[in-house]
Amino acid sequence: MNQNYKASLSRARLILTNSGRSTILALCSLVLLLVFPPPVAAAAAASPARGLNRQQPAIWTVQAAVRFALANSPDIAVTRHRIAAARAAVREAQSAFYPRLGLSTSYSRTNNPMYSFGNILNQGVFNNTINFNDPGWSDDLNMTAALNYRFYNGGHDQAGVRAARAGEAAAELGLAVVHSRLEFEVVRSFLSIVQARETVQARQSAIKSIAASLQVAKARYHAGTLLKADLLNLEVQQSRTHENLIQARHGLALAKRGFLNLLGLAKGTVHIDAGHYPEQPLPGSTSFARRPELKRMAAAIRAAKALVRQAGSGYYPTADAFVNYRIDKGYELDGAGNSWMGGLRLNYNLFDGHRTSAAVTRAKALLAAAREQKRKLSLAIHFEVEQAELALEQAGQQLQVTKKMVAQADESARLSRARFKEGVILSSDLIEVENRLTDALVRRTVARASRRIAIADLRWAVGLQQFQESGGMQQTGVNKPGLPGRK
Numbered sequence: 011m012n013q014n015y016k017a018s019l020s021r022a023r024l025i026l027t028n029s030g031r032s033t034i035l036a037l038c039s040l041v042l043l044l045v046f047p048p049p050v051a052a053a054a055a056a057s058p059a060r061g062l063n064r065q066q067p068a069i070w071t072v073q074a075a076v077r078f079a080l081a082n083s084p085d086i087a088v089t090r091h092r093i094a095a096a097r098a099a100v101r102e103a104q105s106a107f108y109p110r111l112g113l114s115t116s117y118s119r120t121n122n123p124m125y126s127f128g129n130i131l132n133q134g135v136f137n138n139t140i141n142f143n144d145p146g147w148s149d150d151l152n153m154t155a156a157l158n159y160r161f162y163n164g165g166h167d168q169a170g171v172r173a174a175r176a177g178e179a180a181a182e183l184g185l186a187v188v189h190s191r192l193e194f195e196v197v198r199s200f201l202s203i204v205q206a207r208e209t210v211q212a213r214q215s216a217i218k219s220i221a222a223s224l225q226v227a228k229a230r231y232h233a234g235t236l237l238k239a240d241l242l243n244l245e246v247q248q249s250r251t252h253e254n255l256i257q258a259r260h261g262l263a264l265a266k267r268g269f270l271n272l273l274g275l276a277k278g279t280v281h282i283d284a285g286h287y288p289e290q291p292l293p294g295s296t297s298f299a300r301r302p303e304l305k306r307m308a309a310a311i312r313a314a315k316a317l318v319r320q321a322g323s324g325y326y327p328t329a330d331a332f333v334n335y336r337i338d339k340g341y342e343l344d345g346a347g348n349s350w351m352g353g354l355r356l357n358y359n360l361f362d363g364h365r366t367s368a369a370v371t372r373a374k375a376l377l378a379a380a381r382e383q384k385r386k387l388s389l390a391i392h393f394e395v396e397q398a399e400l401a402l403e404q405a406g407q408q409l410q411v412t413k414k415m416v417a418q419a420d421e422s423a424r425l426s427r428a429r430f431k432e433g434v435i436l437s438s439d440l441i442e443v444e445n446r447l448t449d450a451l452v453r454r455t456v457a458r459a460s461r462r463i464a465i466a467d468l469r470w471a472v473g474l475q476q477f478q479e480s481g482g483m484q485q486t487g488v489n490k491p492g493l494p495g496r497k
Contacts, residue, residue: 066275070282072200073477075273079196080189082274089185096174096181103174106167109159119149119342132338133345149342156334164326169319176313183309186302192272193477194470198463199269204284205459206262212451213255219423219444220248226431240437247441254448290465293472296399298391300473307384314377321373324366327358391471398468405461412454419443419450 067074080086120126129148130136160167224244230236266280298304333352340346359366426443429435466476 066278068281070200070280072197072282072287075200075269076193076196076477079192079273083188083192083272084274085188085192086185089181089188093178093181093185096178100171100174100178103167103170106160106170109157112156112158113153114156115151115153117149117151119147121147129338129340130343130345132336132347132349133340133343134347135340135343135345147342149340151339151341152336154334154336156332158330158332160328160330162327162329164323164328166320166323169316169323173313173316173320176309176316180306180309180313183302183306187306190302190470190473190475193475194466196269196272197466197476199265199272200282201287201459201462201466202265203262203269203280203282204287205455206258206265207282207284208455208459209452210255210258210262212448212455213251213258215451216444216448217248217251217255219427219447220244220251220441223427223430223437223440223444224248226427227437230433235433236437243437243441247444251448287462288477290462290469290476292402292465293469293474296395296468296472298395298472301391301471302473303387303391304384307380307387311377311380311384314373314380318370318373318377321366321369324359324362324369327356330355330357395468395471398464398471402461402464402468405457405464408457409454409461412450412457415450416447416454419447423447 066078118125120129123143123145126145126148127140127142129150130140130145132150132152133148224241227236227241227244231238231241269280270276270278331352331354333350335348335350337348338346423443423446426435426440430437430440469476
């Protein structure tokens with residue numbers, strides 16, 4: 011009877027003990043979740059989705075198209091996300107200047123003499139009857155709060171912040187690069203639509219002219235003053251003119267699709283206001299120092315310099331301060347206790363297998379490569395400026411020539427139509443004259459659009475906005491809050 015009672019009491023105590031352990035572990039987990047909630051909700055609140063204004067105007071002006079593209083283009087959205095990532099990298103680098111506070115808990119049960127004796131001391135249940143070589147079973151539920159702070163690491167963290175800030179500046183300048191390029195591409199696409207539409211009009215004018223000449227030819231044929239072959243020549247030319255019109259309309263439709271794609275739209279109706287296209291002024295200077303690509307490359311070089319300094323921090327020691335507080339609870343021996351410990355720690359690498367020297371060499375090589383990339387970029391931009399100047403000069407000369415060409419071809423066509431009506435020239439001569447007029451009209455259209463595109467290209471090449479009100483080139487600046495310390 012006495013043995014059964016003791017066995018029942020032992021089982022009950024075991025159940026209560028297990029229940030107590032589970033309860034305390036659950037409470038510890040709940041405390042950790044309440045004190046350190048998961049950052050999902052905070053992250054979602056910190057980065058709200060940027061709303062897009064996709065309301066399209068009934069008639070597109072070139073300025074409205076530029077503004078719409080800057081607000082809705084996927085390239086702009088991608089660049090803004092990169093800026094957000096760069097700013098987060100700055101905050102990540104600055105976190106090294108703050109102390110680390112951690113909370114941990116664990117439960118263990120052992121009969122190892124060393125660990126079991128340590129549990130007995132931590133729980134304050136030592137007595138003189140304990141056998142040091144065989145203290146028996148013990149368990150321990152503990153919770154530890156630890157505070158650590160690294161107050162020196164050879165400038166590693168300071169260099170990391172400088173590199174992150176340079177990366178943030180490069181990301182913001184990347185937005186200026188995308189703005190500048192997108193403005194130019196929208197202007198060029200807009201002018202491509204203007205050119206394609208005028209080409210369609212030239213082809214339609216050619217169809218009207220050939221149709222009028224064909225009516226004259228049929229009248230002459232029925233009157234017996236025109237050969238069947240000449241009539242057939244005009245009919246073939248009419249078919250060719252219709253084919254050219256089909257190709258011109260296809261080019262116009264393709265130009266509109268490209269325009270919508272630049273604006274970040276999958277579909278839509280494009281009606282442009284080409285009659286009020288603002289003539290852009292020529293740049294006052296061909297200096298390309300304003301180009302954001304050069305400024306972005308300079309930021310990349312600053313980041314590379316900081317990374318060289320960060321790699322060199324491996325030659326210096328590290329110094330840390332630490333303090334922790336611990337609570338112990340045992341159920342096997344029904345004891346409890348608490349303790350704390352604090353101190354300083356100094357570490358110095360006497361030999362790391364040349365890891366630091368290799369890291370410094372690698373960082374210096376990347377810095378040298380970045381400098382060469384900047385030199386290459388400067389040469390490329392200088393070539394772009396010269397290319398744009400030559401294109402503008404060529405387009406201006408072509409425009410002057412084609413204006414005279416159109417006037418001459420128009421007068422020649424007027425005289426040739428009258429002479430054909432009188433039966434003085436053959437249909438082949440008239441077809442040649444009509445082709446020259448259509449070709450002159452198309453050439454003038456191309457030259458006019460090419461000159462406007464060349465001006466826009468030159469403005470882009472020297473780092474100017476296409477239109478002042480577009481707001482494309484923003485002043486980039488990085489807020490640099492004070493650091494809590496230097497390491």
